[in-house]
């Protein structure tokens with residue numbers, strides 16, 4: 001069976017040998033060309049490498065896509081990680097926490113794809129306005145913590161993942177609801193491209209630890225963070241609006257750019273003790289496994 005799926009401007013062709021939904025070990029082909037999705041099965045090559053690279057694409061007269069930019073390659077990694085994590089961890093009848101960001105989009109699309117074939121009967125709990133829209137747009141059942149306070153599995157992106165699968169999250173500003181959902185989930189799975197894979201927090205993600213603060217307290221919180229830990233505590237400013245970024249919860253964000261290696265458990269509890277701090281983007285000891293997708297479509301899974 002061949003599945004043809006469009007992810008925005010990307011076309012993904014998944015080949016599998018049975019009627020079961022494909023997993024990431026299936027052959028993947030990505031193309032810019034929407035023409036691609038109009039191909040009949042017999043036009044498709046009989047056997048393909050696991051993922052066709054740019055060079056290999058250039059041998060294909062029919063598809064002739066160009067995969068050149070870094071972000072295209074990152075997207076391949078995101079899709080591969082999201083697909084494999086969903087295939088391996090989402091089961092029928094579950095309550096599923098849905099994270100936020102760009103990578104989770106591919107996970108939700110894969111869940112929706114499986115749902116059509118398998119009738120999974122899931123209830124999806126969002127971590128943000130974006131996640132709520134994603135759930136609805138993809139025809140999945142929207143729930144809330146009020147109706148489903150216990151979650152079977154949560155899936156989410158991350159800004160950085162260290163060797164102990166501790167995370168920095170909140171680059172997209174949704175850290176507070178993300179952490180609440182993760183804390184209610186029996187298992188949290190993280191999906192990311194390999195750029196997020198890091199030995200120590202702060203190596204790859206250099207924009208600081210996002211911290212959600214009550215608006216009236218942002219200034220003293222900034223000062224206290226800098227006095228306690230050094231570094232720079234910046235108020236996150238909006239790009240398409242005058243003034244600061246306002247979170248889904250009506251709060252502000254401080255991005256604390258830190259220096260050196262930190263004792264993250266200690267830092268996190270000190271940060272949480274500052275009046276006005278609502279939540280931090282440090283997700284410590286919360287993750288069951290991280291899926292890192294690379295530009296060649298391979299996925300590395302890290303568990304503790």
Ligand SMILES: O=C(CO)[C@H](O)[C@H](O)COP(=O)(O)O
Pocket residue numbers: 099100101102103104156157158159168169170171172173174175178
């Ligand atoms: O924590 C987050 C939002 O608050 C995101 O999960 C994180 O920023 C990763 O996003 P992306 O998948 O776009 O790289």
